[in-house]
Amino acid sequence: MSGRKLLMTFDVTATSHTLADYRARGGYQTIEKVLRELKPGDVTKEVAASGIQGRGGAAFPAGRKWGVVHLSDGQPHYLCANADEGEPGTFKDRWILEYAPHLLLESMLIAAYALEVRHAFVYIRGEFDLPYRRLAGAIEEARAAGLLGAPLFGTDFSCDIIAHRGAGSYVCGEASGLLTSLEGKRGYPRNRPPRLTVRGLYQQPTVVNNVETLANIAGILANGAAAFKAVGTAKNPGTRLISISGHVEKPGVYEIEIGYPWRKFIDEDCGGVQNGVALKCVIPGGISTKVLTAAEIAPLTLDSESVEGAGSSMGSGGMIVIAEGTCMVRLLQVMLRFYHHESCGQCTPCREGMGWMHRIIDRIVAGEGRPEDLDQLLRISRMNDGTTICGMGDAAGYATVGILAKYRDEFDYWIAQKRSRYDGNLECRRSS
Amino acid sequence: MPQIFVDGRAIQAESGQSVLAAALAGGCDLPYFCYHPALSVAGSCRVCVVQVEGRSWVEIACNMPATEGLRVLTDSELVREHRKSMLELTLLNHPVDCGICDKAGECSLQDYHYKYNGQPSVSLDAKVRLTKYHPLSERIVLDNERCILCSRCVRFTREISKTNALGIQERGDHSLVRAAEDGSFDKDAYSDNVVDICPVGALLSRSFLHRARVWYLEPTPSVCPGCSRGCTVNLWHRKREWKLHALDPARNTSIERVTPLENPQVNGPWICNKGRDLAKVFDRPRATQAMIKGTPVELAAAVEAARELIGAARRPAALVSSWGSNEELAAFHAAFGARFASYVKDDWLPQPGEVVEDGFLIRADKNPNNAAARARLPSWRERGEHFAAGTDLVLVWGEGFDLAQVPTTAKTIRLDGYASADHARADVFMPISIQTERRGHYTNFQGVVSAFSPCFAAAPSVADAEALFAALVAVTESAA
Numbered sequence: 001m002s003g004r005k006l007l008m009t010f011d012v013t014a015t016s017h018t019l020a021d022y023r024a025r026g027g028y029q030t031i032e033k034v035l036r037e038l039k040p041g042d043v044t045k046e047v048a049a050s051g052i053q054g055r056g057g058a059a060f061p062a063g064r065k066w067g068v069v070h071l072s073d074g075q076p077h078y079l080c081a082n083a084d085e086g087e088p089g090t091f092k093d094r095w096i097l098e099y100a101p102h103l104l105l106e107s108m109l110i111a112a113y114a115l116e117v118r119h120a121f122v123y124i125r126g127e128f129d130l131p132y133r134r135l136a137g138a139i140e141e142a143r144a145a146g147l148l149g150a151p152l153f154g155t156d157f158s159c160d161i162i163a164h165r166g167a168g169s170y171v172c173g174e175a176s177g178l179l180t181s182l183e184g185k186r187g188y189p190r191n192r193p194p195r196l197t198v199r200g201l202y203q204q205p206t207v208v209n210n211v212e213t214l215a216n217i218a219g220i221l222a223n224g225a226a227a228f229k230a231v232g233t234a235k236n237p238g239t240r241l242i243s244i245s246g247h248v249e250k251p252g253v254y255e256i257e258i259g260y261p262w263r264k265f266i267d268e269d270c271g272g273v274q275n276g277v278a279l280k281c282v283i284p285g286g287i288s289t290k291v292l293t294a295a296e297i298a299p300l301t302l303d304s305e306s307v308e309g310a311g312s313s314m315g316s317g318g319m320i321v322i323a324e325g326t327c328m329v330r331l332l333q334v335m336l337r338f339y340h341h342e343s344c345g346q347c348t349p350c351r352e353g354m355g356w357m358h359r360i361i362d363r364i365v366a367g368e369g370r371p372e373d374l375d376q377l378l379r380i381s382r383m384n385d386g387t388t389i390c391g392m393g394d395a396a397g398y399a400t401v402g403i404l405a406k407y408r409d410e411f412d413y414w415i416a417q418k419r420s421r422y423d424g425n426l427e428c429r430r431s432s
Numbered sequence: 433m434p435q436i437f438v439d440g441r442a443i444q445a446e447s448g449q450s451v452l453a454a455a456l457a458g459g460c461d462l463p464y465f466c467y468h469p470a471l472s473v474a475g476s477c478r479v480c481v482v483q484v485e486g487r488s489w490v491e492i493a494c495n496m497p498a499t500e501g502l503r504v505l506t507d508s509e510l511v512r513e514h515r516k517s518m519l520e521l522t523l524l525n526h527p528v529d530c531g532i533c534d535k536a537g538e539c540s541l542q543d544y545h546y547k548y549n550g551q552p553s554v555s556l557d558a559k560v561r562l563t564k565y566h567p568l569s570e571r572i573v574l575d576n577e578r579c580i581l582c583s584r585c586v587r588f589t590r591e592i593s594k595t596n597a598l599g600i601q602e603r604g605d606h607s608l609v610r611a612a613e614d615g616s617f618d619k620d621a622y623s624d625n626v627v628d629i630c631p632v633g634a635l636l637s638r639s640f641l642h643r644a645r646v647w648y649l650e651p652t653p654s655v656c657p658g659c660s661r662g663c664t665v666n667l668w669h670r671k672r673e674w675k676l677h678a679l680d681p682a683r684n685t686s687i688e689r690v691t692p693l694e695n696p697q698v699n700g701p702w703i704c705n706k707g708r709d710l711a712k713v714f715d716r717p718r719a720t721q722a723m724i725k726g727t728p729v730e731l732a733a734a735v736e737a738a739r740e741l742i743g744a745a746r747r748p749a750a751l752v753s754s755w756g757s758n759e760e761l762a763a764f765h766a767a768f769g770a771r772f773a774s775y776v777k778d779d780w781l782p783q784p785g786e787v788v789e790d791g792f793l794i795r796a797d798k799n800p801n802n803a804a805a806r807a808r809l810p811s812w813r814e815r816g817e818h819f820a821a822g823t824d825l826v827l828v829w830g831e832g833f834d835l836a837q838v839p840t841t842a843k844t845i846r847l848d849g850y851a852s853a854d855h856a857r858a859d860v861f862m863p864i865s866i867q868t869e870r871r872g873h874y875t876n877f878q879g880v881v882s883a884f885s886p887c888f889a890a891a892p893s894v895a896d897a898e899a900l901f902a903a904l905v906a907v908t909e910s911a912a
Binding site: 169186191193340341342343344345346347348349351352353354355356359360363370376383386387388389 | 474497
């Protein structure tokens with residue numbers, strides 16, 4: 001077992017996502033307690049005290065984000081749950097949306113109370129079908145039960161939650177692109193300043209949080225910040241939902257206590273690499289995080305400090321296991337094709353750079369590569385680093401730099417031999 | 433009023449201004465594509481990078497608020513490197529077909545490339561191929577390969593002309609500027625401004641397409657006579673030293689294009705599409721031959737005849753042109769103000785299909801100088817368009833009047849710059865110069881006075897109305 005659990009605390013059954021089952025598990029008692037006992041500012045203080053970090057990838061402390069919003073400033077505030085889970089390798093929020101939609105709704109109500117929000121949104125990925133139906137069903141149930149859009153528990157607080165389906169764009173998972181899309185415009189990310197907590201949705205202060213971050217709020221308020229801090233590591237408390245995929249025996253969504261040993265998680269909880277092949281490397285949290293080799297992850301634990309110490313990041317928790325014998329040139333080709341396809345085209349470095357990198361890697365794979373192409377890829381990555389409107393330009397650079405730094409020999413081999421080092425080499429080393 | 437320091441030089445910024453705007457106003461030279469002072473900030477071209485002193489990264493100046501004491505560098509090693517990178521990326525898929533591009537010579541990308549980059553492309557890969565000739569409207573064509581997606585045109589239709597006619601389709605390096613399918617860009621009365629604000633040669637005016645290299649042209653500041661707004665414009669025509677004998681001679685004296693001449697008091701940096709088509713107004717067939725009762729005569733003979741008619745008249749009347757300059761109106765007033773019953777007529781009325789009036793620039797009064805003319809004289813239209821009984825001489829100055837309306841008992845003197853069959857009915861007809869051949873001022877409906885200069889010399893057989901009135905008054909007084 002991968003440590004203590006905060007979200008996967010119930011058995012998934014055919015009805016466990018319904019309001020009745022959620023209520024039977026003690027659901028919607030926390031919001032009642034919060035409304036009766038706490039002031040909005042106290043909720044934010046409690047969340048800040050819990051030390052919970054954003055689970056969407058940037059690991060920004062949720063309490064700090066909330067603290068920027070000025071209460072009672074006479075402006076409407078908005079809250080938006082980012083359920084546009086588009087980072088390749090990541091499918092953890094889907095578990096919450098499918099199996100615990102009411103947990104998300106209750107947490108959002110608590111957050112809405114803390115931030116003085118009257119209209120909250122869930123921007124859900126367009127390709128999510130069952131998650132959307134479950135979420136929409138939960139919203140309907142909650143509305144019928146008087147939990148949404150009506151004054152709650154004898155107070156004058158009310159909040160409505162609207163689920164909005166995206167149309168399949170990766171950049172709409174970036175908070176400002178998401179809000180622009182939610183406003184009905186083309187999903188272009190926005191320049192900062194102003195920050196979204198100052199001018200976000202409809203130019204009003206807006207908090208955008210990841211679904212998993214929000215889903216933890218109900219637990220934090222139910223059991224107190226101290227109980228949350230007791231789980232995980234001191235600097236990085238709580239649990240993480242890890243969606244693991246790739247060459248692994250038992251892929252899926254796992255909840256781990258932060259600080260859980262990495263190799264143990266892959267080898268024991270997830271059944272190890274497929275067919276007992278040796279592990280080559282792992283992409284820790286979605287393809288925008290730098291790849292870590294098997295040797296690098298061996299001593300690491302799953303918490304941001306440890307992973308960042310190794311030069312990568314926990315990202316969005318989308319872990320991709322890569323077995324020995326995988327061609328990293330083709331892997332990078334797939335990644336760059338993705339980034340090229342998903343670049344929104346708003347700002348110059350990403351619009352032109354993604355296409356350029358994609359064309360270079362395609363040319364290398366076609367056997368037309370030149371030795372200087374690799375330096376060109378690194379140079380384009382550097383051109384994109386920190387010069388784009390959103391983080392996507394940097395992300396493609398991280399992926400490229402990460403793979404080229406560790407597996408440059410495979411690229412040199414392909415350029416020289418015009419084929420993959422692994423073509424025809426079906427025998428891979430078995431792990432001892 | 434925050435003070436910022438650009439490369440150590442103190443610059444006074446206005447509160448709320450961006451570093452880029454303040455630096456440009458302060459005389460600094462920073463490159464930019466997507467920024468436009470009249471449009472919202474897009475921050476997408478990323479070439480206006482600056483480095484805040486003490487920081488190890490660059491930021492875009494167009495979205496950086498100018499705060500008190502901010503110190504930025506525009507020429508540090510890091511800024512130069514990033515600027516060069518951005519220009520390299522901007523040019524990556526640009527076809528560099530300057531040889532056949534109308535924008536060449538006034539293209540920001542061309543200028544910045546030579547100034548800040550200057551190196552050939554290092555890419556080995558084929559450029560992205562897109563539509564080369566996409567008709568956005570009946571007036572404008574788009575070359576998608578040249579487009580650098582600065583989104584100025586899109587923001588123009590959203591924020592200035594408010595038609596929302598343009599948008600961007602597809603994404604990444606396949607993004608395409610496209611017009612809304614309901615044809616709203618065809619109906620946009622200000623659509624041609626996007627050609628001016630396009631920093632490269634992507635948006636092209638059909639009327640100017642491949643007509644001339646801009647370095648053979650020169651602008652003459654002028655005033656659009658299309659309505660009482662009186663937008664200041666530049667009339668572009670061939671430079672004197674580039675007049676070519678091989679060309680159709682008319683091309684040497686025709687207006688090749690019209691662009692706005694920025695004027696914050698009147699039109700800002702914009703003009704309407706009617707103003708772009710001024711060449712059609714000025715290039716109409718000209719009247720160059722003086723006539724007496726339809727018989728061609730020398731100009732001097734016609735002046736002599738007019739002088740006699742004026743001297744003999746008991747109750748003369750005059751219809752004054754609302755296209756006359758302030759100087760001509762003053763000369764008219766000095767000459768005939770006391771003797772003539774004078775009224776201002778509308779030389780032009782709204783044409784069928786024309787936008788009559790909107791909330792932006794276009795005014796319903798389609799004459800440039802009604803404000804100055806009406807300051808002294810009553811309106812012919814408001815008078816009910818009839819002459820006082822016993823009128824024995826009518827002087828008609830300008831267009832927009834049919835001599836059949838004059839009582840048969842009255843003699844007629846007609847002054848006009850353009851040819852018309854009606855002129856032969858006048859007892860005396862004298863051709864006069866038009867706006868592109870003389871110097872003068874118009875007063876717009878707000879009372880703002882704007883000057884226009886001559887582009888071409890008038891034919892020797894054409895009189896200048898100002899001098900003509902002065903000549904006639906000298907003669908009339910000596911006769912009296």
